[in-house]
Amino acid sequence: MTGKARITLTVNGEPFEAEVEPRMLAADFLRDELGLTGTHVGCEHGVCGTCTIMMNGVSARSCLMLAVQLDGAEVQTVEGLGTIRDMHRIQEAFHEHHALQCGFCTPGFLMTVCDILESLPLRTDAEIRDALSGNICRCTGYDHIVKAVRTLVDERDGAAS
């Protein structure tokens, strides 16, 4: 391919500069160029939600974006959420409720939950289910994921769980 574009971005608080082909997918850039393989690719056409990242504070599908679109952006991936020793509360809630099995869709769900906890009231379980419906999980049947999110919403709202 002709020409490469220079991009500057912040990923999980760390600044990066890179030369990328204009056609390179954001997901491939994060995974193959930066080695952040926690962001997974499930369908490459924006349906399954597995590749969800946070970009400038809102969730985005990294399989539907090009790396050049990340220029100037502040990106957060699952690696920036918490660590094995110090998990983020969302990760803990998924752990407590057995809200993952194979774990492949999990990073996408976690990033979506980051977004919806900030942006939506999620008063009922039906609202939680609706908010999660852009992410496909084939293992859990969603039940435990909804319970984990319910716990997080109750904590956010100061309700007794």
Next chain:
Amino acid sequence: MTDATPFTRPKYVGTPVRRLEDPRLLTGRGRYAADIQLPRMAHLAIVRSDQAHARIIGIDTDEARALPGVIGVFSAADFAHVPDIRAPSRMPNYQATSCPVLARDVVRYVGEPVVAIVAVSRYIAEDAAALIDVDYDPLDVAVAAREASDPAAPRLHEDLESNTVFTRRFSAGDCAAAMDAAANTVSGQFRLTRKTSMSTEPRAYVAEHDVGKDVLTLYGSTNVPGIVRDAIGRLLELGGNRFHVVAPDVGGSFGGKGSLYPEEVIVSDLARRLERPVKYVADRMEELTSGSQAFGEEVEATLAFDDDGRFIALDADILGDVGAYSIYPWTAALEPVQVAGFMPGPYRIPHFSATVRGVCTPKPPTGPYRGVGRPMAVFALERLVDKAASRLGIPPAEMRRRNLVNAEEFPHRTGSGIVWDRSGFQECLAAACSAVDLTALQAEKASRTDKWVGVGIASYAELTGIGSRIAVAPGMPMNTGTETAAVRIDSTGAVSAVFALASHGQSLETTLAQIVAEELGIRPRDVAVVQGDTALAPHGTGTYASRSAVIGGGAATNAARALAVKVKRVAATLFGVDPSDVQTGDGDIFVPGTNHSIDFPELARLVYSDMSTLPQEARETLEVQETYDPVFGTTTSSTHVAVVEIDPETLHTSLRQLVVSEDCGKLINPLVVEGQVHGGVAQGIGVALLEELKFDDAGQPITATLADYLVPTSAEVPDIDVVHVETELPDNPGGFRGMGEGGTIGAPAAIANAVADAVAHLGVEVNSLPITPNKLHALIAAASRQEGQE
């Protein structure tokens, strides 16, 4: 013995231990095959057939070869040294197909691999793929199985006598005479369309050849690493000490990653030839068009019963659309023959006959999918049970109660030859029905006009943890009935438990650790469960067919028990007491009521390093390897109840309630069991309402994206109530029954019965799944036209 013993057993088995695999998966630190990056790694892209059935006239690869960054372009002739993949069978009259790793001369389904391209990046490999020109001469197609089964239909394999690759008959009693004499019969033609397992992780493989040591390693998203090792080892003439298959973290399978794929052979062979690592990652379209598919079956069945509703005879004619090739190792018989095998269900049916045929069609091969055969069998039978109940005006639950095998009647041999051991058939029915207010629902059904409400029940039994006397796939000449556990204490006192299993979401790192911890007297987090690597276990086939808890768990129980005996013997020598006085718990080895106590690191030091404290004969080998074979299998039973509401305007079916009661023996981890049931039911909802792979008349797939192939999201799946029923524990070391597939077995039939109940007043029956709004609309329109004509 004193009463002061601080440990009560069981301590870990049966408790909701949090998963040990979670932290890495939650933090993006898991390692799936597609995450693997190796120095000098090359990337594979595949040109696939865009024709359902055609002769290859020529392949022009010149432009692709000339593209900078392309390392090699390979077609069938470049794999002449690799034998075709053939799945043998012991079944009489079975015709095995020959599947080359890249299509040779003829392509037989859209999506079949034709050309392999290796380049320095996946982007360039795909650029090169676009430059390849394959010239095809289209051949005639018979896309539907019934059409293909006609002796005059175009033959897909010229070397076979017909498209029908096997026919098998089952018979018990005198079905024909019993049918003739019966007071009542109900019949139906039932169909499950093709679907696919659609794990969220697409298949991915990386092969690496250590040239110096001449060791080839295939990292792959597979749930059967042992089977892949043995098969590719045979095809490429490699011993297991020179060829390893490693299943790292695997993102679900549900059967789709449970067969040998040509791509696995291709990357393995090319990594050796090119002397550099080769990686292949399927995209979603490749998954939807070349991953193994499920079902594709039609069942024509008749159930005979007396005026009290007691079943007398069942006859079934089963036609399986097995696709272009007989999948390795399971064979084309895997699905359709098991439909016949499980057709009699959990009921007493004295007379049974069935005919099963498998027919090759120009579509991707069918292979294992969660439930194998059982979802189709249960759907057909449970629809017939409801039709029989309706005929006699008996409530569906009562109809089942009258016919389910009773507690005192076990073991019960079905007409197809399966033997049910004691399991909670009646207990599950009662438990599920009592969780739903059937009376209130009947009243609501009658009074509601804004929604059509329906209730459906499905009861089933399945054979799990199948031992060496029964082929998991009928006729398959391969032992899938044993697994081995090697449990060892190393010189640091740490415990490892090594298995040939391959967890891909089943939580085996936790549940097997619970078992070992329980038996050995340590904590689950102190056990490292090692699995999914053929270099570490001489034999074992993997995780599928609801076998790992029963067979792997059985081996773990026996091995850890035997190791505990050794531990106690060593400690008894040290303490100067009888081994029976020694106990273990939470990492301590002690004699209750005394100050005799050491921990595992101290025990290991005494045995491995301190050559003076213990006499030589007391320094035991702190390792036990046990192979467990259940010989037959154990019966898991369940009843599902579904409550649906259908919007009369949009014909959208929504699930209001779904109850599952199951008897899976002793629960190792209730959270894990619930998770498995929930996930299985969600896939059952997909079977019932959404998931369908469609092909046009030319055999072109028209559901090649997730916008066309719909799977359940959180908005379509209701809360699922799980009721655990424990009757007599089965006769295996842990008292476990398999339960990984059950959710997908019962839910489709329960939902179908619920939808049928909701639309019964319109004269509509539900005989084909998925039952989508479009199909429901067509059925209702046809029924009202018919009514108009009468």
